[in-house]
Amino acid sequence: xxxxxxxxxxxxxxxxxxxxxxxxxxxxxxxxxxxxxxxxxxxxxxxxxxxxxxxxxxxxxxxxxxxxxxxxxxxxxxxxxxxxxxxxxxxxxxxxxxxxxxxxxxxxxxxxxxxxxxxxxxxxxxxxxxxxxxxxxxxxxxxxxxxxxxxxxxxxxxxxxxxxxxxxxxxxxxxxxxxxxxxxxxxxxxxxxxxxxxxxxxxxxxxxxxxxxxxxxxxxx
Numbered sequence: 001x002x003x004x005x006x007x008x009x010x011x012x013x014x015x016x017x018x019x020x021x022x023x024x025x026x027x028x029x030x031x032x033x034x035x036x037x038x039x040x041x042x043x044x045x046x047x048x049x050x051x052x053x054x055x056x057x058x059x060x061x062x063x064x065x066x067x068x069x070x071x072x073x074x075x076x077x078x079x080x081x082x083x084x085x086x087x088x089x090x091x092x093x094x095x096x097x098x099x100x101x102x103x104x105x106x107x108x109x110x111x112x113x114x115x116x117x118x119x120x121x122x123x124x125x126x127x128x129x130x131x132x133x134x135x136x137x138x139x140x141x142x143x144x145x146x147x148x149x150x151x152x153x154x155x156x157x158x159x160x161x162x163x164x165x166x167x168x169x170x171x172x173x174x175x176x177x178x179x180x181x182x183x184x185x186x187x188x189x190x191x192x193x194x195x196x197x198x199x200x201x202x203x204x205x206x207x208x209x210x211x212x213x214x215x216x217x218x219x220x221x
Contacts, residue, residue: 032197036204043208046163050156050215062151063142065219067132068157069123075218076119080206083112087175091199094192102195106179109202111155115170120165127154134158157216164212167205174198 054061058215090105131139140147176200181189188194 003109007060010028028198031201036200039204043163046156046160047211048216050160053152053156054215054219057149057152061153062219062221063145064150064153065216067127067130068217069126072119072123073213076116077209077213079112079115079119080209083109083116084206085197085202086112087202091196094195103179103182106175106182106195110175110179112170113168113175116168117165120161127158133152158187161216163214164205164208167208171198171202171205174201 028159084104086108090102090109092101094101095156127133131137132150132154134151138147138151138154140150175198178194180186180188181194
């Protein structure tokens with residue numbers, strides 16, 4: 001239930017379980033950051049696993065990582081950084097109540113997300129074509145590098161970047177839902193907070209990639 005007066009602006013809508021609007025918004029922020037902390041812990045275990053194996057097989061990992069296309073990875077990095085910028089602009093325009101500009105920024109962010117997945121599809125297709133997908137069809141003929149280590153590397157690569165890709169896909173769904181709710185002026189969107197919360201999630205997704213890109217694509221000898 002919502003308590004409001006007839007002339008009360010949308011951004012001041014107060015749900016009955018809260019004492020005031022400030023407390024309501026702070027609870028949203030705390031809830032989102034709690035969720036993001038659990039995500040950080042989840043990815044932290046994957047990064048720890050990667051770190052242990054890379055420390056153990058650094059020379060092999062360096063030779064294997066040359067199979068990755070750093071240019072495509074770099075393009076995806078620039079693409080995601082730009083999407084973070086447009087998401088931040090969406091929050092800004094939501095605060096300014098500029099609905100049209102907010103929708104344009106959200107649509108641009110979604111477009112960047114699709115571009116990211118498209119580039120990953122090209123990368124994955126190339127690896128699968130060259131039989132580098134871990135499993136019974138995996139093939140590795142590089143002399144001096146054990147096939148078992150190569151399969152370990154690509155297991156980490158596909159699992160970590162694939163999991164990140166799933167988060168990008170979830171971001172597309174969530175931002176798309178927000179876009180539609182704003183477009184039809186749904187009463188559930190009462191202020192800028194939903195856009196800000198989804199923006200936090202999207203910045204987290206971008207931040208994870210900022211770590212993945214140098215770890216896999218820019219490995220030093």
